[in-house]
Structure formats: structure tokens, C-alpha cells
Amino acid sequence: MKLSEKRVLKKKEQIILSAIKIMNRKGYNGATMEEIAAELLMTKGALYYYFKNKEDLIYQCHELVLTNAIEELQAHLEELVSYETRLRNMIKTHIAYAIKEKETFNMILKPDETFSSEQLKPILLKRQKYAHQFDTVIKEGMKAKEFTITELKIARMILLGSMNWIQQWYQPDGKFNVEELQNVYADYLLKVVK
Amino acid sequence: MKLSEKRVLKKKEQIILSAIKIMNRKGYNGATMEEIAAELLMTKGALYYYFKNKEDLIYQCHELVLTNAIEELQAHLEELVSYETRLRNMIKTHIAYAIKEKETFNMILKPDETFSSEQLKPILLKRQKYAHQFDTVIKEGMKAKEFTITELKIARMILLGSMNWIQQWYQPDGKFNVEELQNVYADYLLKVVK
Amino acid sequence: MKLSEKRVLKKKEQIILSAIKIMNRKGYNGATMEEIAAELLMTKGALYYYFKNKEDLIYQCHELVLTNAIEELQAHLEELVSYETRLRNMIKTHIAYAIKEKETFNMILKPDETFSSEQLKPILLKRQKYAHQFDTVIKEGMKAKEFTITELKIARMILLGSMNWIQQWYQPDGKFNVEELQNVYADYLLKVVK
Amino acid sequence: MKLSEKRVLKKKEQIILSAIKIMNRKGYNGATMEEIAAELLMTKGALYYYFKNKEDLIYQCHELVLTNAIEELQAHLEELVSYETRLRNMIKTHIAYAIKEKETFNMILKPDETFSSEQLKPILLKRQKYAHQFDTVIKEGMKAKEFTITELKIARMILLGSMNWIQQWYQPDGKFNVEELQNVYADYLLKVVK
DNA sequence: GATGAATGAGGCTTCATTCAT
DNA sequence: TATGAATGAAGCCTCATTCAT
Numbered sequence: 001m002k003l004s005e006k007r008v009l010k011k012k013e014q015i016i017l018s019a020i021k022i023m024n025r026k027g028y029n030g031a032t033m034e035e036i037a038a039e040l041l042m043t044k045g046a047l048y049y050y051f052k053n054k055e056d057l058i059y060q061c062h063e064l065v066l067t068n069a070i071e072e073l074q075a076h077l078e079e080l081v082s083y084e085t086r087l088r089n090m091i092k093t094h095i096a097y098a099i100k101e102k103e104t105f106n107m108i109l110k111p112d113e114t115f116s117s118e119q120l121k122p123i124l125l126k127r128q129k130y131a132h133q134f135d136t137v138i139k140e141g142m143k144a145k146e147f148t149i150t151e152l153k154i155a156r157m158i159l160l161g162s163m164n165w166i167q168q169w170y171q172p173d174g175k176f177n178v179e180e181l182q183n184v185y186a187d188y189l190l191k192v193v194k
Numbered sequence: 195m196k197l198s199e200k201r202v203l204k205k206k207e208q209i210i211l212s213a214i215k216i217m218n219r220k221g222y223n224g225a226t227m228e229e230i231a232a233e234l235l236m237t238k239g240a241l242y243y244y245f246k247n248k249e250d251l252i253y254q255c256h257e258l259v260l261t262n263a264i265e266e267l268q269a270h271l272e273e274l275v276s277y278e279t280r281l282r283n284m285i286k287t288h289i290a291y292a293i294k295e296k297e298t299f300n301m302i303l304k305p306d307e308t309f310s311s312e313q314l315k316p317i318l319l320k321r322q323k324y325a326h327q328f329d330t331v332i333k334e335g336m337k338a339k340e341f342t343i344t345e346l347k348i349a350r351m352i353l354l355g356s357m358n359w360i361q362q363w364y365q366p367d368g369k370f371n372v373e374e375l376q377n378v379y380a381d382y383l384l385k386v387v388k
Numbered sequence: 389m390k391l392s393e394k395r396v397l398k399k400k401e402q403i404i405l406s407a408i409k410i411m412n413r414k415g416y417n418g419a420t421m422e423e424i425a426a427e428l429l430m431t432k433g434a435l436y437y438y439f440k441n442k443e444d445l446i447y448q449c450h451e452l453v454l455t456n457a458i459e460e461l462q463a464h465l466e467e468l469v470s471y472e473t474r475l476r477n478m479i480k481t482h483i484a485y486a487i488k489e490k491e492t493f494n495m496i497l498k499p500d501e502t503f504s505s506e507q508l509k510p511i512l513l514k515r516q517k518y519a520h521q522f523d524t525v526i527k528e529g530m531k532a533k534e535f536t537i538t539e540l541k542i543a544r545m546i547l548l549g550s551m552n553w554i555q556q557w558y559q560p561d562g563k564f565n566v567e568e569l570q571n572v573y574a575d576y577l578l579k580v581v582k
Numbered sequence: 583m584k585l586s587e588k589r590v591l592k593k594k595e596q597i598i599l600s601a602i603k604i605m606n607r608k609g610y611n612g613a614t615m616e617e618i619a620a621e622l623l624m625t626k627g628a629l630y631y632y633f634k635n636k637e638d639l640i641y642q643c644h645e646l647v648l649t650n651a652i653e654e655l656q657a658h659l660e661e662l663v664s665y666e667t668r669l670r671n672m673i674k675t676h677i678a679y680a681i682k683e684k685e686t687f688n689m690i691l692k693p694d695e696t697f698s699s700e701q702l703k704p705i706l707l708k709r710q711k712y713a714h715q716f717d718t719v720i721k722e723g724m725k726a727k728e729f730t731i732t733e734l735k736i737a738r739m740i741l742l743g744s745m746n747w748i749q750q751w752y753q754p755d756g757k758f759n760v761e762e763l764q765n766v767y768a769d770y771l772l773k774v775v776k
Numbered sequence: 777g778a779t780g781a782a783t784g785a786g787g788c789t790t791c792a793t794t795c796a797t
Numbered sequence: 798t799a800t801g802a803a804t805g806a807a808g809c810c811t812c813a814t815t816c817a818t
Binding site for chain 4: 416539543545548551553557563564572576579
């Protein structure tokens with residue numbers, strides 16, 4: 001890869017991060033190209049050098065966030081420890097993401113009033129892949145008799161739903177620090193599957 | 195109350211319900227005054243006879259939905275049965291709401307990109323009141339030794355978060371019917387607090 | 389038809405005429421919605437109350453002009469005089485249009501960089517209908533042995549092409565007045581078909 | 583002239599030809615500097631090394647085309663054959679141009695929504711010169727009693743107008759091939775002047 | 777000579793809002 | 798009460814143009 005291409009990729013990522021930040025503050029429609037550009041001290045027009053249009057930009061935001069999240073989760077999924085521990089680590093990771101990178105992470109959750117169906121499909125596939133990583137660990141834990149649950153999908157939905165909700169209420173300066181929150185959630189949620 | 199005032203109230207409610215329907219299909223920004231009015235075979239202009247502006251309309255949408263939801267929950271809260279049963283009923287009610295009246299229910303959950311702070315406060319208060327109803331039953335269940343949990347707020351957040359998530363994925367023609375879903379969720383979520 | 393509908397139609401026509409005027413001055417792309425509106429002391433936005441978008445407006449411009457022109461030509465086509473006289477009258481009419489209503493008439497001629505194919509088709513049909521009116525009189529004149537020409541289509545193209553060209557050069561304050569021009573053109577062009 | 587200057591001229595001509603091609607496909611406004619450059623595998627920016635701005639480029643397009651056309655016509659004008667034959671050849675040449683080099687030829691005809699008046703004047707002069715070549719042969723034919731026409735200018739306008747119209751309708755795969763078309767047009771148009 | 781990147785003006789379009797009737 | 802018509806701000810997007818490298 002040539003240097004110039006690298007520079008372009010770098011810039012694209014900057015723009016994507018800026019977009020994510022604004023979008024999480026104001027929603028898809030609320031985020032304007034103007035504002036996204038201003039965040040980086042660019043002008044509107046420059047964005048169109050890097051992205052075909054607003055939809056394309058939003059699409060690539062999802063792409064980036066999901067790709068990163070999937071990768072990170074995969075590491076925990078493959079650790080050679082008990083399935084309970086693996087799941088506990090995955091829960092912690094997900095929570096850390098949801099809190100510390102609230103802005104990027106929202107992308108995974110919010111419904112899509114935005115995409116044309118052809119752009120929507122690859123995003124949905126990635127989301128499924130992410131969710132499936134939780135399925136995998138739970139299923140293997142069931143096979144190993146570590147977990148007693150019978151409704152895999154619902155269990156997974158309870159886990160994801162409850163964790164995603166965190167960012168609706170969590171305040172960094174509140175009663176819990178992140179680590180405590182991770183532990184309490186892990187304890188309580190493991191009660192669901194055990 | 196004069197008859198004319200009653201008629202106005204009735205019309206207001208119709209508009210609110212129409213607005214809720216559109217907003218949940220398209221989001222706050224996506225819902226246009228035009229469309230909201232069209233649903234009722236009115237014209238845009240007429241809406242402004244009943245509501246000061248769009249923000250006011252959205253505000254009153256939240257108001258109405260939350261007021262109803264709180265009332266409904268209160269009934270279960272006061273039933274003279276075990277706390278586990280009361281909580282189970284409240285869970286079922288919440289889920290029924292989330293599925294069957296998905297459109298109105300979203301109002302309770304979605305973050306507010308829309309409100310000026312002075313309109314926001316009363317909404318947040320009502321939301322807290324709704325959430326507090328869950329706190330109440332859990333707390334009393336703890337006192338009665340029916341529940342063993344120690345972190346009240348987190349437990350409540352897990353309950354609400356996981357239930358609210360349902361509408362992200364639930365399809366009426368999927369594997370579960372509503373009743374099954376209610377029961378599985380109640381079973382699994384009660385494991386958290388017991 | 390109700391009064392209000394009439395008023396709308398009237399306004400639509402005003403806008404169309406304004407649009408035609410600007411478009412003939414500056415071309416399709418050169419004519420801005422802003423300017424078209426300004427001509428009528430309206431604002432851009434108001435145009436969209438009457439027309440879906442710019443393409444729709446342009447389309448209706450063509451529609452109006454062609455419909456009028458076809459009607460006017462039809463009258464001459466049906467007069468009970470010699471075919472030479474009928475054609476002479478049609479030539480005069482076309483020239484009068486091309487000169488006196490240069491602005492509206494241009495619409496018939498210019499190629500279409502503008503239309504989506506589905507809008508293009510009805511326009512092309514109308515144009516064919518207009519051209520076909522010339523074919524009809526020439527053909528019947530041939531049958532009646534008034535005209536000796538053999539290549540109908542080319543003859544018609546020569547007539548139309550040479551007349552349309554008039555507006556590229558005609559100046560009202562030039563050597564010829566309209567009537568003289570009509571007569572000279574009619575004389576010379578009839579030589580082609582006779 | 584230095585070699586480097588020659589290279590510049592060559593490049594300029596390439597750009598002009600590319601521009602002509604695009605402009606005739608999309609109109610003056612529709613042709614973007616981007617697209618013109620892309621046709622030659624250059625970048626937008628490079629065009630500005632050779633031309634001051636878009637108007638300058640368009641101007642030089644007209645310049646080049648008109649210069650060539652005038653030269654080509656002049657040859658026929660000076661042949662030592664009957665004036666009818668000379669005019670016939672000029673008609674054929676013009677038609678060949680109009681069909682085979684449709685793209686470049688349009689430059690001669692289309693009105694100018696683009697030029698500032700100072701750029702417009704030399705273009706108009708060249709156009710007059712081109713038209714005047716037809717005048718010359720007709721006038722001399724009149725003097726030699728080959729042509730009987732009295733209104734020189736109108737006759738010329740009929741010739742040019744009808745021929746220029748060809749490209750509005752001619753399809754290469756239609757009923758006539760180019761040679762047939764040239765002959766029919768020449769026959770019919772000579773009827774006008776004879 | 778040429779490129780990549782950016783700017784900024786201007787165009788189309790949408791929509792909350794207003795107001796005379 | 799309600800409508801029809803209009804306004805004006807704001808958003809998306811395009812493109813001629815510039816300029817450092």
C-alpha cells in the first residue's frame with residue numbers, strides 16, 4: 001500500500017470517528033455533514049472527497065465499529081478456560097465497550113432508519129456474527145454442562161439487551177466504577193444461564 | 195368541563211396517537227408534521243391549533259404514554275400476592291406492552307435528541323417513577339426474603355434493559371408467541387433477583 | 389371544477405411561463421429554481437407546493453407548449469382549401485410561433501439532457517404528433533398531385549429544420565418584418581415539395 | 583517553436599477534443615472538468631495548467647472547430663466547376679460534418695449560454711465567416727444566372743437550418759445511409775435556390 | 777507539469793412554521 | 798376550527814477553482 005493510500009485511510013477513519021461522535025449525540029438525522037466536518041476543522045465539501053454521500057459515511061461507521069468489536073470478542077471466545085470464565089470475559093468486554101466507547105458502540109445497537117436495503121444487508125450480517133459469538137460460548141457451555149439454560153436465543157438476548165441498556169443510564173461519576181459494574185453484571189447475568 | 199373542551203381533548207389525543215405511530219416508524223426527525231396530519235386526514239396547519247409546535251407535540255406524546263404505563267403497572271404492584279408473583283406480573287405486563295404496543299412503548303425508552311431542557315425534566319421524572327415501581331416490588335421482596343439480590347438498581351436495570359431489547363428482534367411470526375416469551379423471560383429474569 | 393382548483397391551475401401556468409422564459413434564456417441547467425421563483429416574486433420553496441421537483445416543472449413546460457402548438461396546427465390542417473394553401477398556413481403558423489413566442493417555442497426543439505426516460509416518452513410522442521401533422525398535409529398533397537416530392541420524411545425535416553433555425557438569427561428590428569418572412573419562407577419552402 | 587511548446591499545443595488539442603465530446607453528450611453545464619479530464623486519464627487540476635478556466639476551454643473548443651470547418655469549405659468554394667456543383671459539394675460537406683462529426687459540429691450551432699461578451703465576439707465573427715462562404719457561392723451563382731433566388735440571406739438560412747437539423751433526428755442505422763441523405767438533401771435544397 | 781486535497785459558492789429539496797381567509 | 802399557500806432556514810450534494818507539494 002502506498003503512503004498516499006495510507007493517508008487517505010487515516011483521514012477516512014478520522015472522519016468516521018467524528019461522525020460516530022456526532023451521530024451518537026444527535027442521532028442519524030440530527031448529525032449534519034456540516035457538523036461532522038466542523039469537528040475536524042474541515043469543510044462539508046471535503047467529506048465528499050472521501051465518501052460518496054451521507055449514507056455511505058454512515059455505512060462505513062457501522063462497518064468499522066462492528067469489525068473491531070467482533071475481533072475483540074473472538075479473542076475471549078478462544079481462551080482455554082472454563083466456559084463460564086469465557087462468557088464472563090466477554091460480558092466484561094462488551095460492557096467496557098458500551099461504557100468507555102459509548103459513542104462508537106451505539107452504532108451496533110440502534111435501529112436503522114437510514115439504510116437502503118443493499119447497504120443494510122452486510123451490516124445485519126456482521127451484527128449476527130457478533131451475536132453469534134455469544135451463542136457459541138453459551139452452547140458449548142451447555143454441552144459441557146456448565147450452563148443449564150434451554151432457550152439459547154432468549155438467553156443471549158437477555159444478556160445483550162441488559163448490557164446495551166447500560167449506556168442509557170450509566171454516569172461515569174456515579175456510584176459504580178467500571179470494574180465494579182462489570183463484576184456485578186457478570187455475576188447477575190451468569191445466574192441467568194447457569 | 196365544557197363540551198367544546200372535551201372535543202379538543204379528544205382531538206389532541208388522536209393527534210398524539212397518530213404522531214406516536216409515525217414517529218416510531220420513522221424516528222423523531224423522520225416524522226413530519228405533514229405525515230402526522232395526513233394520517234388523520236387533516237392538514238399540517240391544523241396541528242398548530244392544538245399544539246404550540248413540534249416539540250410540544252412530541253412532549254405530549256411522551257406524557258400520555260408514560261402516564262398510562264405507570265397506571266397500569268401500579269395495579270400489579272398493589273395485588274396481594276407474593277412479591278415474586280407481583281414482579282412476574284409486572285414483567286409480563288411490560289413485555290406485553292413492548293410487543294403489542296410497540297409503537298407507543300418506544301416513547302418510554304428512546305433517548306431524547308429533541309427536547310429543550312425545560313421540557314425534558316418532567317419527562318425524566320415520569321420515567322423515574324415508572325422505573326421506581328420495579329424498585330419498589332424488588333425492595334419489598336428483599337425485605338420479605340423472597341429475593342436475595344443486593345444491588346437493587348442494577349437488578350432493575352437488567353430487567354428493564356433486557357425487556358426493552360425485545361422489540362429490537364421480536365417478530366410476531368417467529369418461534370415464540372407472546373405468552374411463551376413472557377413466561378421464559380419471567381423465569382430467566384426471576385433467576386437474577388432470587 | 390372548484391374555484392380553488394382553478395386558482396391552482398392558474399398559478400401553475402404562471403410558474404410554467406416563468407420557467408420557460410428563464411430556461412430559454414439560460415438553458416435547462418442554467419435556469420435555477422431560485423430565479424424562476426424570483427420572476428414571480430415568489431420564493432423557491434413555494435414552487436415545490438405546485439411541482440414535485442425541477443424535472444416535473446420542466447416536463448410540464450414541454451407539455452403545455454406542445455399541447456397548444458398541436459391544437460393550433462390542427463385547425464389549419466382541416467381547412468377546406470388546396471393542400472398548398474394548408475401547408476402554407478401551417479408554415480406561417482409555425483414561423484409565427486418560432487418568432488413571436490420564441491421563448492415558449494424553443495421547448496419543442498432542444499434536445500433533452502434533462503428527462504428521465506419515463507418522463508421523456510410522452511414528450512417524444514407529442515413531438516411526433518406535431519411533426520406528423522406536417523406529414524399528413526404533405527402526403528395528401530402528394531395524393532392530390534399538388535406535390536411531387538418522393539421523400540416525405542426528409543421533406544418534412546427540411547421544413548421544420550429551416551423554420552426552427554429562424555430563432556437563431558431573427559431580430560425583430562431587422563430587415564424583414566414577420567409577415568414578409570412568413571411569405572418568403574413559404575414561397576421558398578413550397579418549392580421544395582412542389 | 584520549441585519542442586516543449588509543441589507538446590503543450592498537442593496536449594491542448596487533446597483536451598479540447600475530449601471536452602467537445604463530453605459537452606455534446608451532456609451540454610455545457612453538464613460537462614464537468616472532472617469528466618473531461620478523466621477521458622484523458624488526467625486529473626482536474628491539470629486542465630488548469632493548459633486553460634485559464636472552463637470558459638476559456640469552451641472558447642477554444644469553438645475556435646478550433648470553426649477554423650477547421652471554414653478551411654474545408656473554402657476548398658470547395660474555389661473549385662472550377664459550375665456553381666450548382668460547388669454548392670452541391672458544400673452541402674454534402676456540411677452534411678457529412680453534421681453527421682459524422684456530430685460532436686464537434688454542434689459547436690458551430692448551439693447558442694452560447696456561456697460566454698462573456700468579450701469572448702463571444704471572435705466566435706461570432708468566425709461563424710459569420712463560415713456562413714458567408716455559402717453566401718458567396720450563391721451570389722456568384724445568381725450572377726451567372728444559375729440561381730434565380732432573390733433573398734440571399736434567407737436562402738442561406740434555409741440551407742443551414744435544414745442541414746443543422748439533421749442531427750436532431752438522424753440515426754446511423756436508419757433508412758438512409760449518409761450518401762443517400764447527402765444526395766436527397768442536395769437535390770431538394772437546390773430546388774430552393776434554382 | 778501534474779496530483780491530491782480542499783474550499784466555497786450555489787443548486788435542489790424538505791419541512792417546521794405562519795397567517796390570511 | 799381548519800385550510801391553503803407561502804416563507805425561510807437548513808440540509809445534502811456538486812463542481813469550478815486553487816494551491817502546496
